[in-house]
Each structure stands twice: as structure tokens, then as C-alpha cells.
Amino acid sequence: MSVDLSTTYLGLTLANPLVASSGPLTGSAESLKKLEEAGIAAAVMPSLFEEEIEHDVWQQHKLQQFGSESFAEALDYFPAHALPGDGPDAYLRRIAAAKQAVSIPIIASLNGTSPGGWTGYARQMEEAGADALELNVYFMATDPDVTGAEVEERYLELVGSVRTAIGIPLSVKIGPFFSCLPNIAGRLVEAGADGLVLFNRFLQPDINLDSLAVEPRMSLSSEFEMRLPLRWIAVLRGQLVASLAATSGVYDASGMAKLLLAGADVTMTTAALLQQGPQYASRMIAELSAWMAEREYVSVRQLQGSMSCENCPNPDAYERVNYLKALISYTGSEI
Numbered sequence: 001m002s003v004d005l006s007t008t009y010l011g012l013t014l015a016n017p018l019v020a021s022s023g024p025l026t027g028s029a030e031s032l033k034k035l036e037e038a039g040i041a042a043a044v045m046p047s048l049f050e051e052e053i054e055h056d057v058w059q060q061h062k063l064q065q066f067g068s069e070s071f072a073e074a075l076d077y078f079p080a081h082a083l084p085g086d087g088p089d090a091y092l093r094r095i096a097a098a099k100q101a102v103s104i105p106i107i108a109s110l111n112g113t114s115p116g117g118w119t120g121y122a123r124q125m126e127e128a129g130a131d132a133l134e135l136n137v138y139f140m141a142t143d144p145d146v147t148g149a150e151v152e153e154r155y156l157e158l159v160g161s162v163r164t165a166i167g168i169p170l171s172v173k174i175g176p177f178f179s180c181l182p183n184i185a186g187r188l189v190e191a192g193a194d195g196l197v198l199f200n201r202f203l204q205p206d207i208n209l210d211s212l213a214v215e216p217r218m219s220l221s222s223e224f225e226m227r228l229p230l231r232w233i234a235v236l237r238g239q240l241v242a243s244l245a246a247t248s249g250v251y252d253a254s255g256m257a258k259l260l261l262a263g264a265d266v267t268m269t270t271a272a273l274l275q276q277g278p279q280y281a282s283r284m285i286a287e288l289s290a291w292m293a294e295r296e297y298v299s300v301r302q303l304q305g306s307m308s309c310e311n312c313p314n315p316d317a318y319e320r321v322n323y324l325k326a327l328i329s330y331t332g333s334e335i
């Protein structure tokens, strides 16, 4: 029996629900070709960061003000070597190169936190050929004078300003730390998001006990982490008219199947492809297809959301009562 793996994400029809999330493998035409050959249905490019754009703006300003010392200090504020990418112009060229190299949809990624002129780059990304844009709001609120409502307003303002800049579909990648996720999720959609990408993994710094320095620590996800998007996608599926993408901890077809059952339109992966190589995508897709055929699912659409909060037989399992049950059912060897 042949299985229809196609899905719709941000209004784009995709051949299957496996998308390469933003990361090192989606930045070059060469690796994008490998991902496409392995069956990846779409790719999100590595982010262009607000800081890179601001740095570029300062550079141009400095050139115009050549001889003035006042800008040298400001430039030091954004040391070029500390920035992740090669700047906005190179980014736009990479979008164009990606579009030439592959025929799968290419989603550009803009990463920042403060409303401002940098969001105008969204339009240039569209002009460079991006099929959609992912806005990653990677924001850490540490000021005790800022309220949760103010933080949320900032998100909405950002989304609104990017929305007005572009005509292509817009997704917003957020973290899970909101007092009421369904509320902000709904307002992000009202502000113009066509979809949400759940969730950003906030990387936690570590303290080096030898040097007594605080160090950023980049560690890959674990498979267990997919349970967080699983729960929230199941909850949000019936509440939002928007695309939902799952990211974090998607390592194999079983993770994909679970997230689709919960209600994801697509599942995204970075770490699995970094560890196993781009060709691993073909195995994930083939195993999903085999599992579906064995269970007599004819299409991904039939699978999607059938175990969401509104459709599953025991929706309370996604809620607080599940916590009580889980505590009671714990049977470790030490008790």
C-alpha cells in the first residue's frame, strides 16, 4: 500500500513532513543538495542575527564618518569575530544560491529580540528568493522591572513589524517559557504569524571551575526533549488556525509519528542529521512510511492531530492530572 506523505506547512505543499531546521547543514548550497537528495521536504537556513545586521549598519556608518573616533568605540561593542555569520549581504547571496541549487522550499531565518530597523531585512530576504521566513525570538528576560505582559508586547510588536515588511509566509520560533502559552500563541497568530515553531532550546551557560569563567555550552538535544513540543502541539492543535512545527529531540520515525499524531504539520530536525549525516533523512522518511503502512494509515493528513488534546480518548493525560498519575506510577528500583 502506498502512503501519501505530503503535508502543508505555512501554505506550502511539502512532499513529506521532515524539514531540516535551522543549523549548520542548511547554510550552504552543497549540503542543501545532499539534504534534498535524501528527501528533506524543506529547509530553514541558519539565522541572520539582529546583532549581525546592527554591526553591518555601524560599519557603513563608520565608513561614512571616516576619521571620526566616535564610532570606533561603538564598533568594539559588536566585535566582528564574535558574530556567527558572515553578514547580511552574504546571507542574501546564500538565499539566492540555495534557491538556484535546490527546488525544495527555502525558509530564511531572522533572529532577534528588539523591535527596530533590522526587521526590514525580512523584505530583502523575500526579494532574495526565500519561500517563507522564520522569525526566531530568542529572548531572555532578566530585568525585574519588566513584566511578562511587556515581554509579550515586544514579541507582538516584532511579529507585526516583520509581517508588514513581507508578503511570504511567516513562522515564529519561540521558547516554552510563557505563563499561558495558548494565549500568547493565539496573539502571535493574530499579529501575523502563519505558524509557530515549538520550541527554541535555550542554551544554558556553565561555569568553568578551573578558569572561573562563565562559558556558553552548546550541547545537542536528547530524544526526551521532543515531549515538550509534543504536549504543547497536542494542546494547541485544536485552538489555533496556524501551522505547527515541532523542533527539539526529533531523532527518528517514531518521534516524527508521535509529533504528527499530536498535531504537528511538520517535524524538524538538526541534531540527528548532524550526528548521522544528511542521508539519514531518507531512513527517517522511509521508516515513517513503513510504520504508517503497517498501521494502515493512507496519508500523513489522516495521522495528523488524531491524538491531539481534542481528539485523543484521554485528553487529561496532557494536563495536570497526568502529573499526579505519573508520580503515583513511579516504580524505581530504589523504592
Ligand SMILES: Cc1cc2nc3c(=O)[nH]c(=O)nc-3n(C[C@H](O)[C@H](O)[C@H](O)COP(=O)(O)O)c2cc1C
Pocket (backbone or CB within 6 Å): 021, 022, 023, 024, 045, 046, 047, 109, 111, 136, 173, 199, 200, 201, 220, 221, 222, 247, 248, 249, 250, 268, 269, 270, 271, 272
Ligand atoms: C549547531 C547548531 C546551530 C543552530 N543554529 C540555529 C540558528 O542559527 N537559528 C535557529 O533558529 N536555530 C538554530 N539551531 C537550533 C535548531 O534549529 C533546532 O531548533 C534545535 O537544535 C533543536 O532541534 P534538534 O533536537 O533536532 O537539534 C541550531 C542548532 C545547532 C545544533
